[in-house]
Amino acid sequence: MESGQTRMLILGIETSCDETAAAIVENGKKIISNTIASSVDIHTKTGGIIPENAAREQLKAIIPVLQSTFDKARLTPDNIDKIAVTVGPGLIGSLLVGVETAKTLAYVWNKPIIPVNHLIGHIYANWINHNPSFPALALIASGGHTELVLLKSHQKIEKIGNTRDDAAGEAFDKIARLLGLGFPGGPAIAKQAAKIKTKNNKYNAYIHLPRPLIGQKTFDFSFSGLKTAVLREVQKHPPSSFAKTIFAYEVQEAITDVLVNKTIEAVQMYKPKSLLLAGGVAANQRLREKFELEIKNSNLGINFFVPPPNFCPDNAAMIAAAAEFIGKPRDWQKITADPGLAIEDKPT
Ligand code: KG4
Ligand code: ZN
Numbered sequence: 001m002e003s004g005q006t007r008m009l010i011l012g013i014e015t016s017c018d019e020t021a022a023a024i025v026e027n028g029k030k031i032i033s034n035t036i037a038s039s040v041d042i043h044t045k046t047g048g049i050i051p052e053n054a055a056r057e058q059l060k061a062i063i064p065v066l067q068s069t070f071d072k073a074r075l076t077p078d079n080i081d082k083i084a085v086t087v088g089p090g091l092i093g094s095l096l097v098g099v100e101t102a103k104t105l106a107y108v109w110n111k112p113i114i115p116v117n118h119l120i121g122h123i124y125a126n127w128i129n130h131n132p133s134f135p136a137l138a139l140i141a142s143g144g145h146t147e148l149v150l151l152k153s154h155q156k157i158e159k160i161g162n163t164r165d166d167a168a169g170e171a172f173d174k175i176a177r178l179l180g181l182g183f184p185g186g187p188a189i190a191k192q193a194a195k196i197k198t199k200n201n202k203y204n205a206y207i208h209l210p211r212p213l214i215g216q217k218t219f220d221f222s223f224s225g226l227k228t229a230v231l232r233e234v235q236k237h238p239p240s241s242f243a244k245t246i247f248a249y250e251v252q253e254a255i256t257d258v259l260v261n262k263t264i265e266a267v268q269m270y271k272p273k274s275l276l277l278a279g280g281v282a283a284n285q286r287l288r289e290k291f292e293l294e295i296k297n298s299n300l301g302i303n304f305f306v307p308p309p310n311f312c313p314d315n316a317a318m319i320a321a322a323a324e325f326i327g328k329p330r331d332w333q334k335i336t337a338d339p340g341l342a343i344e345d346k347p348t
Contacts, residue, residue, distance in 0.1 A: 005027065007026060007027065008026065008027050008028075008081050008082070008324065009024055009025070009026055009032065009075070009079060009080050009081050009082075010024070010025050010028070010080070010081065010082045010083070010084050010114075010320040010323050010324055011023075011024055011069070011080045011082070011083050011084070011105075011320065012024075012025060012084045012085075012116075012316035012317060012318070012319035012320030012321075012323065013062075013066075013083065013084070013085045013086070013098045013101065013102045013316055013319065014085075014086045014098060014118070014121070014314055014315060014316040014318075014319045015058045015062065015086065015090075015094050015095060015097045015098030015099075015101075016086045016088070016089070016090025016091065016094055016095055016098070016118045016314065017049065017054060017090055017091055017094055017143070017314060018038060018039045018040060018043055018049055018054045018057070018094070018314075019036050019037070019038050019039075019313070019314040019315070020036070020037045020038075020039075020057070020058050020061035020062055020065050020097075020098075021034075021035065021036045021037070021065065021314060021315050021316035021319075022034075022035050022065045022066050022068075022069040022316045023035070023069060023315065023316040023317035023319075023320055024069060024070075024073045024075060024080065024320070025128070025317050025320035025321055025324070027324060028124070028127055028128075028320065028321045028323075028324025028325055029127065029128060029129060029130075029131075029321070029324075030128075030129070031128060031317050032073045032075070033069045033070070033072040033073035033075070034069070034315065034316070034317050035065045035068045035069045035072070035316075036065075036314075036315055036316075037061040037064070037065050039053070039054055039057035039058075039061075040183075040184065042057060043183055043184075044182060044183050047177055047183055048173065048177065048183055049091075051091045051092075051093055051094070052093060054091055054093065054094050055091065055093025055094050055096070055097060058093070058094050058097035058098070059097050062097055062098070062101050063101075066101075066105075077105070077109045077111075080109070080111060081111070081112075082111055082112045082113070082114055082323065082329065083102050083105055083106050083109075083111050083112070083113045083114070084102075084113075084114045084115075084116050084319050084320050084322070084323030084327055085098050085099055085101075085102035085103075085113065085114070085115060085116065085319070085335075086098055086099075086116055086117075086118045086121060086319050087099055087115040087116065087117070087335060087336065087337055087338055087341065087347045087348070088117065088118060088337060088338035088339050088340065088341030088347065089117075089118055089119065089144065089145075089338070089339055089340055089341045089342070090118055090144075090337075090339055091339065092337060092339045095337035095338075095339060096337050099335060099336070099337040102335075103332045103333075103335055106332045107332055112329035113329060113330065113332045113335060114323040114327035114328065114329050114330070115327075115330055115335050115347035115348060116319045116322050116323050116327055116347060117322070117341055117343060117345065117347045118314075118319075118341070119140055119142075119145060119147070119341075119343045120157070120322050120326065120343065121318040121319040121321075121322045122140050122142060122278035122279045122312075122318060123138045123140065123149065123151070123276060123278045123322070124318050124321040124322035124325060124326075125278060125307040125311045125312070125315070125317070125318035125321065126138075126276040126277075126278065126305040126306070126307055127321045127324075127325060128307065128311065128317060128318070128321055130305055132273075132274035132276060132303065132305050133273045133274055133303070134151060134152060134153050134272075134273065134274070135150060135151065135152050135270065135271075135272040135273060135274075136150075136151045136272050136273065136274040136275070136276055137149070137150055137151075137263070137266055137267055137270055137272040137274070137275050137276070138150075138151060138275075138276040138277075138278055139259060139263045139275075139276070139277050139278065139282075140278045140279045140343075141167070141168040141169065141259055141277070141278070141279045141280070141281035141282060141287075142167060142168075142169050142278075142279030142280050142281060143167060143169035143170055143173065143184075143280055144167050144169070144170065145163065145167050145279065145343075146162070146163040146167045146168045146221045146223070146259075146281075147159055147161060147162050147163070147343060148160045148161035148162075148219050148262065148263060148266050149343060150266075150270055150272065154325050154326045155326065157343065157344065158344070159342075159343055159344055160219050160266060160270070161218070161219025161220050161221065161262065161266065162220055162221070163220065163221045163222065163223065164220050164221065164222045165222050165223065165224035166222075166223045166224045166227065167223070168221070168223060168255055168259060168281045169184075169185075169186055169279070169280050169281045170223070171223035171224070171226055171227055171251075171255060172184075172185040172186040172189050172251070172252075172255065172281065173185035173186070174227045175189065175226065175227055175230050175247075175251050176188045176189050176248075178227070178230055178231055178234055179230070179234070179239065179244045179247055179248065180244070181244065181248065184280075186280060186281055186283070186284060187283075188248075189248045189251055189252055190248075190252060190284055190285065190286065192244065192245045192248035192249070193245070193248045193249040193251075193252040193253075193286065194285075195245050195249075196245065196246070196249040206243055206246045206247070206250075207229075207230070207233055207246065207247055207250050208250065209226050209229050209230070209250050209251065209253075209254040210225055210226070210229065210254070211254055211257050211258050211261070212225050212226070212258060213258070213262070214257070214258060214261050214262070219262055219265070219266050221258060221259075221262060223255065223258070226251060226254055226255070230247060230251065233247070252284070252286055253286075255281075256284065256286050256287045256290050257290075259281070259287060260287070260290045260291055260294055263275070263291075264294055264298065264300075267300055267302060268300075272302065273302065273303060274302065274303045274304075274305060275291075275295070275302050275303070275304050275305070276305045276306070277291065277305070277306040277307075277312075278307070278312070279312060279313075280312055280313040280314070281312075282306055282307065282312040283309040283310075283312035283313060285309075288306055291304060291306070292304065330348065334348060335348065336348060
């Protein structure tokens with residue numbers, strides 16, 4: 001803590017999808033306590049998330065997760081200054097569990113409550129233990145979103161690129177399902193791809209996927225064509241387990257090539273001081289490697305930030321951090337879950 005700064009403790013709550021998460025964060029930077037319960041095992045069995053199952057698991061987990069977060073921090077609700085909660089975007093049943101719990105706690109504990117946009121939360125995972133300078137360009141790559149966002153300040157946030165169809169994480173998930181590699185698809189594909197050690201073209205005979213929209217004058221993304229290309233191949237010849245490994249390798253190469261290429265084009269155009277990666281796909285080791293290499297080789301002179309791999313997917317520390325820097329307390333009675341909230345929308 002900087003001298004003269006008061007100690008502000010925010011309890012963050014995140015339940016937008018299949019993670020039930022709570023965290024206590026000091027001054028938006030220091031994690032005092034962090035808990036994440038995931039219902040992923042249930043979704044692995046169904047091959048994807050069934051929203052009602054996710055919501056039911058959220059309800060079961062929310063109170064134990066909150067209790068564990070306070071226990072680990074050796075704090076009580078009296079020590080907390082504010083509550084921050086994800087209000088959207090996300091699955092409505094899941095969001096409602098966090099939102100209604102947070103409103104109840106704000107009322108009972110008499111604490112201010114701050115609604116937080118989940119996508120903004122992902123970006124602010126980069127402020128934990130760090131201090132990126134503005135202007136900053138952020139790539140958000142998650143299960144539901146692929147967006148390029150320019151932050152001129154904490155208040156001025158502008159979207160410059162969007163996905164036109166499937167998000168990057170969604171493409172990983174759908175293609176992994178086609179190949180029978182399991183759920184969530186990103187880590188499953190990354191694990192297969194890691195089996196290929198030589199990075200050359202000798203596997204092109206098996207499959208070569210397109211790199212959609214590269215070289216075109218847009219910062220938008222499109223990933224649904226990759227899924228269709230893999231589907232066609234799988235329909236032609238059911239892949240052997242070796243072919244699945246090659247497909248996984250090429251899928252990861254194609255998605256990461258597009259993400260890196262478009263983002264670097266945006267860096268060249270907007271010349272930000274910082275580049276931030278965010279969202280579950282930012283945990284991808286190959287993506288991180290490619291960005292590091294590109295930044296080193298191209299002398300862009302930019303400060304590169306990416307959260308530790310366990311703070312790329314959904315967590316509540318990022319929600320508390322976002323609340324610290326840009327959140328505004330609202331009357332708890334006016335706070336509502338909004339599954340379709342866009343990054344440029346003010347949460348209510
Ligand atoms: O940010 P997140 O946890 O949830 C959303 O807000 O959507 O992102 C989840 C997505 C999933 O599609 C998952 O497959 C992907 O992130 N993901 C990965 C990796 N870890 C998670 N994608 C590629 N490589 C990974 N290591
Ligand atoms: Zn997320």
